[in-house]
Amino acid sequence: MNKGKGRFSLVFGFLSLFLAMVLSLGIVLPLFSVKASFLTGFLQWLAPYIGFSALANPFGLIPFCFLLILWACMAFSFRGRKPFSFVLIPVTALMYFTVYLLAQMLQQTGRPKVIMDFLFANGATLHTASLKVVLAFLFETGLFVALTLIGDILDRHYRKKKAFALKLKQMQAGQKIDTSSLSRGEKRRLASEKKRQEKLTEDEAIVVLKQKQKPEEKDFSGKMEFPQVMEVPPLNSLARSPERAVANKDIIDVEELAPTPSYGLASIGALQTIKEEHMRERKVEKDETRTEKKKAKSDERKHEPLSGFLQAALEVIGKNPAAHSEPVPKRTGKAKGMLARAVEETEDHGLFSRPETPASVTIANPVEVKVSMGSPSLERREKESLQLPAEESGKATISIRDQVISVRPSFDEPKTERPEFFAPLSTAKPINGGFSDDVPPISEVLEGDLDIDTASGVGGLASSNGSGSALINKGRLIYRFPPEEILVRYPKTGNVIDTETLERGDKLVATLMEFNVRVELVSIVRGPTVTMFEILPAPGVRVNTIVSLADNIALSLAALQVRIVAPIPGRSAVGIEIPNRKRDIIGFKEMLPSMDQKRGNIPMVLGKNLLGEPIVIDVEKAPHLLIAGSTGSGKSVCVNSMICSILFRKSPKEVRLILVDPKIVELNIYNGIPHLLTPVITDPKKTLKAFDFCLYEMDRRYRLLQGINARNITGYNEKIEESHLAREKLPFIVVVIDEFADLMHTVGKELENKVSRLAAMSRAVGIHLILATQRPSVDVITGVIKSNIPTRIAFAVTSTTDSRIIIDEGGAEKLLGKGDMLYVASTDPIPMRIQGAYLSDNEVEEVVRFASTQGVQDFIDDSFFEDENVDSSDASSDEVEGNDDDALMEKALQIVVERRCASASYLQRRLKIGYNRAARLVEQMEEMGYVGPPNGSKPRELIKYPS
Numbered sequence: 001m002n003k004g005k006g007r008f009s010l011v012f013g014f015l016s017l018f019l020a021m022v023l024s025l026g027i028v029l030p031l032f033s034v035k036a037s038f039l040t041g042f043l044q045w046l047a048p049y050i051g052f053s054a055l056a057n058p059f060g061l062i063p064f065c066f067l068l069i070l071w072a073c074m075a076f077s078f079r080g081r082k083p084f085s086f087v088l089i090p091v092t093a094l095m096y097f098t099v100y101l102l103a104q105m106l107q108q109t110g111r112p113k114v115i116m117d118f119l120f121a122n123g124a125t126l127h128t129a130s131l132k133v134v135l136a137f138l139f140e141t142g143l144f145v146a147l148t149l150i151g152d153i154l155d156r157h158y159r160k161k162k163a164f165a166l167k168l169k170q171m172q173a174g175q176k177i178d179t180s181s182l183s184r185g186e187k188r189r190l191a192s193e194k195k196r197q198e199k200l201t202e203d204e205a206i207v208v209l210k211q212k213q214k215p216e217e218k219d220f221s222g223k224m225e226f227p228q229v230m231e232v233p234p235l236n237s238l239a240r241s242p243e244r245a246v247a248n249k250d251i252i253d254v255e256e257l258a259p260t261p262s263y264g265l266a267s268i269g270a271l272q273t274i275k276e277e278h279m280r281e282r283k284v285e286k287d288e289t290r291t292e293k294k295k296a297k298s299d300e301r302k303h304e305p306l307s308g309f310l311q312a313a314l315e316v317i318g319k320n321p322a323a324h325s326e327p328v329p330k331r332t333g334k335a336k337g338m339l340a341r342a343v344e345e346t347e348d349h350g351l352f353s354r355p356e357t358p359a360s361v362t363i364a365n366p367v368e369v370k371v372s373m374g375s376p377s378l379e380r381r382e383k384e385s386l387q388l389p390a391e392e393s394g395k396a397t398i399s400i401r402d403q404v405i406s407v408r409p410s411f412d413e414p415k416t417e418r419p420e421f422f423a424p425l426s427t428a429k430p431i432n433g434g435f436s437d438d439v440p441p442i443s444e445v446l447e448g449d450l451d452i453d454t455a456s457g458v459g460g461l462a463s464s465n466g467s468g469s470a471l472i473n474k475g476r477l478i479y480r481f482p483p484e485e486i487l488v489r490y491p492k493t494g495n496v497i498d499t500e501t502l503e504r505g506d507k508l509v510a511t512l513m514e515f516n517v518r519v520e521l522v523s524i525v526r527g528p529t530v531t532m533f534e535i536l537p538a539p540g541v542r543v544n545t546i547v548s549l550a551d552n553i554a555l556s557l558a559a560l561q562v563r564i565v566a567p568i569p570g571r572s573a574v575g576i577e578i579p580n581r582k583r584d585i586i587g588f589k590e591m592l593p594s595m596d597q598k599r600g601n602i603p604m605v606l607g608k609n610l611l612g613e614p615i616v617i618d619v620e621k622a623p624h625l626l627i628a629g630s631t632g633s634g635k636s637v638c639v640n641s642m643i644c645s646i647l648f649r650k651s652p653k654e655v656r657l658i659l660v661d662p663k664i665v666e667l668n669i670y671n672g673i674p675h676l677l678t679p680v681i682t683d684p685k686k687t688l689k690a691f692d693f694c695l696y697e698m699d700r701r702y703r704l705l706q707g708i709n710a711r712n713i714t715g716y717n718e719k720i721e722e723s724h725l726a727r728e729k730l731p732f733i734v735v736v737i738d739e740f741a742d743l744m745h746t747v748g749k750e751l752e753n754k755v756s757r758l759a760a761m762s763r764a765v766g767i768h769l770i771l772a773t774q775r776p777s778v779d780v781i782t783g784v785i786k787s788n789i790p791t792r793i794a795f796a797v798t799s800t801t802d803s804r805i806i807i808d809e810g811g812a813e814k815l816l817g818k819g820d821m822l823y824v825a826s827t828d829p830i831p832m833r834i835q836g837a838y839l840s841d842n843e844v845e846e847v848v849r850f851a852s853t854q855g856v857q858d859f860i861d862d863s864f865f866e867d868e869n870v871d872s873s874d875a876s877s878d879e880v881e882g883n884d885d886d887a888l889m890e891k892a893l894q895i896v897v898e899r900r901c902a903s904a905s906y907l908q909r910r911l912k913i914g915y916n917r918a919a920r921l922v923e924q925m926e927e928m929g930y931v932g933p934p935n936g937s938k939p940r941e942l943i944k945y946p947s
């Protein structure tokens with residue numbers, strides 16, 4: 001029908017115009033003395049029939065000329081819009097003829113004869129006959145007006161019917177619809193249709209908007225090559241049996257703790273260590289019998305006391321602590337355990353003084369002592385506090401169900417005034433650091449707060465701020481997620497399809513029709529930035545023809561850019577995306593609830609898709625991201641919303657960040673958040689070092705994973721939790737680079753190698769990359785990088801070539817900027833159009849300010865970033881020939897003893913070996929009990945002299 005109507009109006013319009021032109025020429029040309037005999041003959045023949053003048057002159061044809069032009073205009077303006085208005089064309093012809101009759105009558109030409117005879121019948125005078133003609137003209141005018149109105153009414157009705165059908169389809173597709181423009185009857189019909197639809201079974205339901213078909217998920221784990229690993233004992237050997245009877249070492253003498261009021265959680269290892277160190281310091285208890293003294297002394301000689309940490313560490317790697325503490329000559333050196341030093345320092349600070357007599361504990365009233373023994377059964381009971389009632393505080397043997405813990409407080413009670421947590425200062429530092437004394441002690445845990453245990457750093461066991469012990473929590477360390485209130489909510493236009501949108505749909509169809517492309521509008525989806533008109537091409541219409549008309553559509557709809565999805569994947573329809581007159585801003589705040597629904601390991605907010613559905617990705621599944629777009633397209637805002645997603649939902653215990661910002665100004669604002677593993681890096685060389693660290697950490701993690709047969713970091717962390725292994729959970733590490741192109745140009749190939757190695761293998765161990773670049777050229781996003789980073793985000797770019805480099809197809813050049821993006825998931829190669837979530841600079845500042853007050857950062861060892869070039873003035877070279885591991889270890893130990901601390905990069909320089917090898921040496925030293933655990937950004941402590 002559309003086709004017939006369109007063709008008729010086109011032919012009719014052009015024909016009218018053509019005739020009008022010919023007539024005009026015939027009338028005008030004689031004025032310029034141009035005479036053609038055939039033309040003059042034709043006009044003279046025509047004039048008596050349609051000319052207004054009694055004389056057969058061409059000027060009498062002018063009204064006819066006007067009529068033809070009027071028809072041409074009508075035909076073109078009615079075309080495709082108001083089919084009922086075509087009836088006006090014959091009415092105008094009738095009106096013309098009536099006026100012609102009047103003219104002929106007044107000139108008494110007697111033409112046209114039949115009609116004149118009729119009008120002058122029965123002796124009618126000129127007066128009455130002309131009156132009849134005038135009345136006929138008035139009637140025709142009335143008819144013209146009436147038909148115009150009827151045409152309008154019919155058109156409106158037809159349009160409403162179409163709109164209603166569209167709304168019905170949208171309702172069936174589950175979209176939100178605006179019913180305000182519907183009549184009462186239509187609303188009733190919609191309601192009853194809705195009811196009917198609800199009754200339908202799922203199979204019967206008509207689905208208009210189908211989900212995209214997704215290809216099967218790729219399994220990346222298959223690609224992982226597990227490196228050669230050292231021996232790590234099987235899982236079972238690491239867990240302590242819940243059935244195990246209480247061993248002597250589980251019996252804690254509270255008096256061994258500290259001679260001051262003490263609160264909080266203490267692990268069995270910690271208590272044991274304190275006990276041992278006190279013994280090491282005091283050697284004997286004064287009130288012990290002489291024989292006991294001897295026994296204690298001989299015991300001490302037999303086994304060089306190891307610190308609790310070393311004991312646990314040796315147990316963890318499956319080695320017998322006793323074997324490592326074989327009779328050794330009593331230590332005479334200066335090295336001291338961390339705890340002993342801590343106690344000493346505390347004394348120096350005058351926080352408490354050691355009593356002369358055996359340590360006695362004053363337990364404040366009431367006191368809470370919580371004991372964790374690493375056994376699952378006791379772990380559960382950890383929550384049952386050992387509460388000493390006031391009257392019991394002087395003596396106690398406390399039993400928890402069948403387990404007995406003897407607590408022997410003795411005690412004249414110096415009551416403490418301090419209600420908060422209090423512990424001696426220590427040189428040992430909490431693992432995850434970042435929590436300093438400037439965090440006020442928290443007496444109650446707020447809902448939603450997160451306890452941070454101190455064993456969560458990246459392989460670290462001590463913080464750099466000197467605020468607490470690695471083994472004893474001196475207080476409750478808390479990361480509070482920023483409150484939603486600091487974010488802004490932006491006003492919305494909503495996804496309602498209004499009359500204007502419907503009209504644009506009609507116009508779109510009409511435009512295509514003008515190019516003889518017959519389509520049917522099947523659905524309209526209004527997204528935050530663009531509206532997608534889904535059209536169904538008629539049989540025989542080539543999809544490419546529609547694509548090639550993109551510019552014409554943009555012109556006719558006065559649209560900035562038109563993107564055509566031809567065909568919509570999985571459907572026999574074509575999508576035409578036309579920018580909305582008013583765009584919605586998707587505030588980060590409104591995305592927060594969707595992050596909670598999507599419980600991934602690292603949920604990150606992207607924005608909303610065309611259907612207005614929030615899109616939150618899980619970086620663990622992503623697993624690396626490549627972001628590209630020209631300047632001002634919204635990359636930085638996107639990167640900000642990703643980082644803030646972490647700050648809002650993940651503690652530093654769960655996710656750590658490495659931020660690289662060669663532009664200096666973009667990410668610098670994040671300096672201060674406790675999630676950082678290193679201050680924001682701006683130097684390309686440091687970036688390489690950071691990648692070295694990631695590669696090293698990746699290898700280390702693979703060894704850990706293989707040790708307990710875990711396939712990935714999530715499995716590892718679950719096993720650790722389930723089995724109560726004496727190990728720390730591994731946090732995810734996200735590396736964000738804001739201007740990747742810049743780095744590629746400075747450190748090029750080297751960076752490419754590291755990035756591709758990380759991208760290929762680091763997913764399983766929880767190290768993820770987010771690379772953003774302004775210049776998506778092939779020398780920046782190389783084939784190697786592309787093949788290893790399947791998840792891409794393209795913001796607006798300047799050319800199709802750029803778009804192809806990023807997402808392997810065109811389309812990004814048609815984006816509108818300001819957060820308009822195409823997201824290609826690793827599991828779904830079809831780009832999804834998303835309007836990115838928006839975070840203003842002020843909001844980011846607020847979030848960072850809040851997160852930064854949660855503590856100070858705990859950075860990785862500074863030595864990672866030291867320049868590897870050996871300075872000739874530096875310490876002499878201790879290069880070791882060949883691959884002699886023992887000689888190397890011996891040399892390394894010498895250096896460590898010399899410096900009384902161990903740093904991988906220092907060893908690297910002195911021994912002229914690679915970083916990984918040096919780091920492994922330090923780890924081995926830790927296993928052998930010579931050096932302490934990682935010490936934040938400082939070198940590790942020497943805790944035992946080699947024999």
Ligand SMILES: Nc1ncnc2c1ncn2[C@@H]1O[C@H](COP(=O)(O)OP(=O)(O)OP(=O)(O)O)[C@@H](O)[C@H]1O
Nearest residue numbers: 630631632633634635636637774818819836837838
């Ligand atoms: N999701 C969004 N919603 C609304 N506006 C946005 C969004 N993202 C970006 N914008 C607007 O676009 C501007 C430029 O964004 P942004 O700074 O992120 O661009 P860029 O791609 O990082 O540019 P450059 O590479 O030059 O730094 C912003 O100031 C903001 O006004």
